[in-house]
């Protein structure tokens with residue numbers, strides 16, 4: 001689901017996503033060139049992942065809500081065409097980071113580039129165009145509760161393209177089939193299980209054939225078998241569409257299964273970013289504690 005269209009008047013789902021506000025009083029003068037400036041690699045990111053072609057780049061991104069400092073200088077380069085898993089304790093800013101990437105939140109300071117575009121400086125028209133190329137799966141699938149499954153998945157195509165209903169039907173059915181929901185298209189969201197809702201959100205995220213996929217905890221609330229199936233599906237779809245995916249997940253087992261790269265966000269900073277192998281082999285006690293879900297280590301309940 002791209003989820004960036006205005007919510008239709010009949011929908012009561014949690015999808016209403018306002019256009020990104022322009023921060024008042026901040027000078028958003030366009031850069032002469034939309035190319036990300038050269039930034040020094042922070043010690044938190046491995047050289048091997050830093051040197052790859054990056055599709056998403058965050059440079060010293062700061063974000064606070066009132067007195068709550070959430071992002072405190074996040075710098076990261078996300079390699080193109082790979083699956084990057086973003087991990088970190090609850091409330092540490094993972095969802096906020098995703099919202100910066102799609103321009104739903106502007107940074108207080110710092111830069112966000114997606115495919116060389118300077119996201120906070122895009123005008124509304126450019127932002128909509130950018131979002132058409134990004135599929136986002138929200139935690140609960142974020143379906144419109146007033147529409148059946150078919151209409152939910154067709155929604156971005158009807159809103160953002162001039163395709164005929166016949167063309168829309170074949171695209172929608174192809175993707176419902178892909179996520180194992182063919183036959184359920186007339187069901188309303190409240191008639192679907194949690195796992196089905198997630199897969200429906202997945203189908204909706206795919207209909208615009210995005211090159212970037214953002215999944216916010218696609219595996220939360222699923223049983224282990226469904227989590228495994230969903231992980232396999234993310235891998236399969238990402239490979240099929242040569243997409244760049246960012247998956248927020250707490251599930252270490254699932255992460256080991258499909259991640260190419262892993263980023264660990266903690267207290268507003270990207271503490272570690274590397275290939276799965278680099279992270280697994282890390283002797284950093286924080287990474288170790290996180291990966292082994294251990295109560296021993298620097299991470300506490302604070």
Ligand SMILES: Nc1ncnc2c1ncn2[C@@H]1O[C@H](COP(=O)(O)OP(=O)(O)OP(=O)(O)O)[C@@H](O)[C@H]1O
Nearest residue numbers: 065068070088089090091092093094095096097217
């Ligand atoms: N629009 C907002 N206004 C005010 N505070 C916000 C807003 N969005 C997020 N926050 C706060 O920012 C912090 C980080 O939120 P975020 O949703 O990014 O956490 P998270 O890492 O995704 O956590 P979880 O794993 O529980 O989903 C939280 O304290 C949250 O309450």
Ligand SMILES: [Mg+2]
Nearest residue numbers: 094095096216
């Ligand atoms: Mg979150």
